[in-house]
């Protein structure tokens with residue numbers, strides 16, 4: 582694992598949350614992006630080397646909609662940047678972690694991602710991310 586890449590925060594009202602986090606962090610998001618496959622709108626704020634990702638559900642069956650219904654708004658996941666996501670997935674599987682996807686999938690912000698089930702990581706949903714080189 583290279584570094585903490587982002588912290589994902591589930592929000593109910595995307596535009597209000599973007600205004601609030603812009604005030605909190607003293608800067609506007611550097612990117613907003615819809616990821617249809619995950620049923621979310623996302624925005625990203627830089628905080629030093631790490632990022633804050635705000636996530637709003639765009640469909641009632643998305644992970645974010647279910648999370649907010651159960652637990653309310655708040656920290657949804659933490660994401661670690663890795664050099665080789667396939668190798669890291671194999672290592673974590675070998676160590677007994679439950680991976681939520683068999684192959685890396687396309688996430689937001691030009692990344693390949695994979696999720697680790699919160700039940701196998703002390704109640705925390707963990708995301709692995711690897712930058713897709715040569716694209717933007």
Ligand SMILES: CC[C@@H](C(=O)O)C(=O)SCCNC(=O)CCNC(=O)[C@H](O)C(C)(C)COP(=O)(O)OP(=O)(O)OC[C@H]1O[C@@H](n2cnc3c(N)ncnc32)[C@H](O)[C@@H]1OP(=O)(O)O
Nearest residue numbers: 589616619623644647657681688689694696699704705706
């Ligand atoms: C935009 C792309 C990407 C990026 O590039 O950054 C993203 O960040 S996308 C983020 C949204 N996508 C995901 O979260 C995908 C991975 N998540 C999942 O596959 C599911 O959400 C899940 C973790 C498998 C849970 O789904 P499911 O089992 O259908 O939901 P339940 O509500 O029944 O939950 C079961 C169990 O797990 C607890 N839970 C759920 N989510 C979380 C969470 N984020 N953190 C901690 N715990 C979580 C939930 O409370 C249930 O627990 P019990 O009630 O004790 O059984």
Ligand SMILES: [Co+2]
Nearest residue numbers: 589634660708
């Ligand atoms: Co994320």
